[in-house]
Amino acid sequence: EADIYQTPRYLVIGTGKKITLECSQTMGHDKMYWYQQDPGMELHLIHYSYGVNSTEKGDLSSESTVSRIRTEHFPLTLESARPSHTSQYLCASSEGSEQYFGPGTRLTVT
Amino acid sequence: EDKVVQSPLSLVVHEGDTVTLNCSYEVTNFRSLLWYKQEKKAPTFLFMLTSSGIEKKSGRLSSILDKKELSSILNITATQTGDSAIYLCAVYGGRSNYQLIWGAGTKLIIKP
Numbered sequence: 316e317a318d319i320y321q322t323p324r325y326l327v328i329g330t331g332k333k334i335t336l337e338c339s340q341t342m343g344h345d346k347m348y349w350y351q352q353d354p355g356m357e358l359h360l361i362h363y364s365y366g367v368n369s370t371e372k373g374d375l376s377s378e379s380t381v382s383r384i385r386t387e388h389f390p391l392t393l394e395s396a397r398p399s400h401t402s403q404y405l406c407a408s409s410e411g412s413e414q415y416f417g418p419g420t421r422l423t424v425t
Numbered sequence: 426e427d428k429v430v431q432s433p434l435s436l437v438v439h440e441g442d443t444v445t446l447n448c449s450y451e452v453t454n455f456r457s458l459l460w461y462k463q464e465k466k467a468p469t470f471l472f473m474l475t476s477s478g479i480e481k482k483s484g485r486l487s488s489i490l491d492k493k494e495l496s497s498i499l500n501i502t503a504t505q506t507g508d509s510a511i512y513l514c515a516v517y518g519g520r521s522n523y524q525l526i527w528g529a530g531t532k533l534i535i536k537p
């Protein structure tokens with residue numbers, strides 16, 4: 316069954332730690348996205364990719380980085396976590412206009 | 426600046442009522458408008474509306490795009506408690522071919 320996966324689902328981590336949020340999809344989609352969403356707020360695009368070895372920053376200023384070495388894999392890395400990074404992170408992929416979302420990672424930085 | 430505005434921000438109705446959710450947009454290079462339903466976690470796709478497909482219907486849900494008014498509505502008839510969710514509107518357009526511009530959503534609560 317084609318799907319999009321994110322791990323971990325929940326993460327509590329201390330300030331200054333390096334973390335990587337994983338995202339994988341089995342649909343063979345070229346385009347992948349990372350969004351940040353605070354409760355009751357709109358989705359903010361932080362990174363996107365339209366194929367292997369191509370990544371772009373979105374509209375939201377972010378201290379994170381991404382890589383796209385394989386079509387199915389689009390990890391997000393925070394080099395030094397801060398309390399301001401506490402949020403929900405959603406990964407999505409698309410072939411055409413419709414984006415398919417993963418279940419999200421709820422990150423808390425203490 | 427490109428933007429998508431949804432109204433109302435929240436709505437509480439009783440089971441069986443009909444609701445209308447609104448989405449207006451000011452987006453350059455408009456390509457399509459999408460509606461999503463977000464319950465506890467990830468948004469799930471409902472409809473996509475384009476210039477060539479301005480009305481969509483699926484069961485009790487329907488949506489219309491008004492390109493002249495730069496807006497869309499999402500109708501839900503005979504609401505059920507399972508319809509309780511945040512309904513998100515997003516528009517493809519703006520500077521990039523690949524980005525969706527999102528509204529803040531309408532939080533819909535259906536009381537039994």
